[in-house]
Amino acid sequence: MYKVKEVANLVGVSVRTLHHYDEIELLQPESITPAGYRLYTNQNLKRLQQILFFKEMGISLQQIKNILDRPDFDQLEALRMHEEMLKKKKSRIDTMIQTVQQSIHALEHGNEMEETEMFKGFDMKEIEEHQKRYAEEVRQTYPNDLVKQSEQKTSQYTAQDWKRIKEETNDIYQAIASHMSQGPDDPEVQRNVARWHQFITNNFYDCSIDIFRGLADLYVADERFTKNIDKHKEGLAVFLSEAMIIYCDEQQK
Structure with a gap:
């Protein structure tokens, strides 16, 4: 301690x-x-x-809290993204050091540097673009109104609220995983999929059937979601996606 x-x-x-x-x-x-x-x-x-x-990526404290408190936050994936960003910054600093050294050498020997050489390392466009993509990534998955709804709700949550949300998330995943041998259309699986649908609406944003169907696709299209869900049981992400699509089809009949 x-x-x-x-x-x-x-x-x-x-x-x-x-x-x-x-x-x-x-x-x-x-x-x-x-x-x-x-x-x-x-x-x-x-x-x-x-x-x-x-914070180094320019993300606000409230956004950081929302990201870290989400049940599907993947620490390893986040560290990999941090590494990528820092490598870009290091590369830029190394280039700037070379530019400084060349400038010193040119002044000491009375030489003129090429204009293009004088400003190597000062171009921040690549890093700024990466920072922008990184900072906005949490928003890119969902429409703006859903993000606002989610942020409005989650900004009021206490540590105890997030503990409850994480426990309920795990409970739903485990309940579905335990019935994988029965098939995605199994009544118990479908009952827990309905529970998952309601859980998202209750805790994050109004989750329509179309949005829920979109999440089903996302769980298998985005490897970060897939890996996080599959921590509960190998193949759960694909199974859950199929079960959610069956549920959506049934709701839209």
């Missing part, structure tokens, strides 16, 4: 920042001692690492 000052020294952020993260429920300590000391675990530090990476 780490006290708040120890975390601040370890990470390089202020105690005040950590207190703020606690207040907005972005990063809450594992426990608070009777003396009032906030105590953080290694798991809390992993979450803080993600927060700092997302």
Whole structure:
């Protein structure tokens, strides 16, 4: 366990920042001692690492909270995206160092640099485009009105709310996974698909049948969703997608 000052020294952020993260429920300590000391675990530090990476990408604290608290958040996939972004930044810095060195050499020897050489490394377009794509990725999957609905609802959620949502998500996935041998049209599978449909509406946004059908496609088209769902049981994403399509067809008869 780490006290708040120890975390601040370890990470390089202020105690005040950590207190703020606690207040907005972005990063809450594992426990608070009777003396009032906030105590953080290694798991809390992993979450803080993600927060700092997302901040580096220009994402707001509220958006970071929404991303990290989602039941389908994939930490490994997020780290891979962070790595890609940082490599681009490193490449740009390396190029700028070369430009500085060439400028020094040119001045020392009284030479003129080519105009194109003088500004190598200053072009931020690629990084800015990547940052924009990265920051907006959470929005690209759904229409804007759904994103707004979801953000409006989830911005009010407490850590306890997210715990309940995660538990119910896992419960629904496990219930469907346990009946995979019965086929996607099995009554019990369909009952839990209906439960999943209602769960999304209750907790995130008004999920119409058309949107629900779109999610069925997304679960197999986007490997991040597929991998996350398949953590519960291999092949569950495809099975769930098929079951959701059957459910949608039945609802639209």
